[in-house]
Amino acid sequence: MQSPDLTIRSTTADDWQAVRALRLEMLRDYPIAYAETLEQALDVDEAGWRLRGARGTTAGQTSIVAIDGTRWVGHMGGYIPDAASGPLLVGVYVAPDHRGDAAGTSRRLLDAVEAWALGYGSTLRLEVHETNARAIRFYEKLGFTFTGRNRPYELEPGGLELEMIKPLR
Numbered sequence: 242m243q244s245p246d247l248t249i250r251s252t253t254a255d256d257w258q259a260v261r262a263l264r265l266e267m268l269r270d271y272p273i274a275y276a277e278t279l280e281q282a283l284d285v286d287e288a289g290w291r292l293r294g295a296r297g298t299t300a301g302q303t304s305i306v307a308i309d310g311t312r313w314v315g316h317m318g319g320y321i322p323d324a325a326s327g328p329l330l331v332g333v334y335v336a337p338d339h340r341g342d343a344a345g346t347s348r349r350l351l352d353a354v355e356a357w358a359l360g361y362g363s364t365l366r367l368e369v370h371e372t373n374a375r376a377i378r379f380y381e382k383l384g385f386t387f388t389g390r391n392r393p394y395e396l397e398p399g400g401l402e403l404e405m406i407k408p409l410r
Contacts, residue, residue, distance in 0.1 A: 274370060330366065
């Protein structure tokens, strides 16, 4: 069931403490999904977290969060790695108690990222680790399809990052 208190909004530099707390939660929940280790994230200083928070207000990138009352329960981000490839969805996370169609958190976050991405292209891309079956099912349900492209995952245990793409309306 959707929470009536759920707010979807962009992050700011002043959100740095909540951005940090949510990122650490993300890394503890599914460490292979974010191209960063928990140890690396713990080493980021306040200035680094402020920069991450500012992604929500910086041209060419976005950082969108879901907040239930005062608790941060989800995140999706995006940026433009290069003009040829267009917008890339990154940092996808929803707290376990806010997952699923009934909660609606994931769809609302993705709607916000797609609205941002439309300003930069006609498709939205993402990369997902080949062993992350739950995420793959979620992305397929939302209209993403595999492109056939992949690249090696840079952290242990290795494996492949699979590219998926979705046309934007």
